[in-house]
Amino acid sequence: MTFQERVVEAVSQIPVGQVATYGQLAGLAGSPRGARAVGTILHQLPELDKIPWQRVINSRGYLSTTCLEHPAELQAALLKADGIIVNRPSRGLFRVDLRRFLWQDYPYRGSSLVVK
């Protein structure tokens, strides 16, 4: 079982109506400090559309995709379809309120996760 496979598994487990951070998923996949790697993996994943990639955002609640095929506009639309409220603050960046939509009900909760 590779790290990449574990990441796919973790992402697949994020409940509808909730989001998870890269760091959170890195932890679930067995590499607590591999947040950046998670982003890289999702970016290069072949069959990305088979998993709920839209539910993965950064620790500040912003949608941080740069992939041209999966732009923030699309992610925002998918999240809204999930029932999540997506805001558009100052600089046009889409944002989700983590205090409200962050996935907290998972096995390893509490390890080092802090919801600001």
Place this chain on the structure above:
DNA sequence: AAGGTGACTAACA
């Protein structure tokens, strides 16, 4: 096999 590349982060200024 060594070096480059980011859908990342926490810590500061």
Place this chain on the structure above:
DNA sequence: ATGTTAGCCACCT
């Protein structure tokens, strides 16, 4: 709140 910086890490040459 906004901008920078230095670690971090699995992948891909």
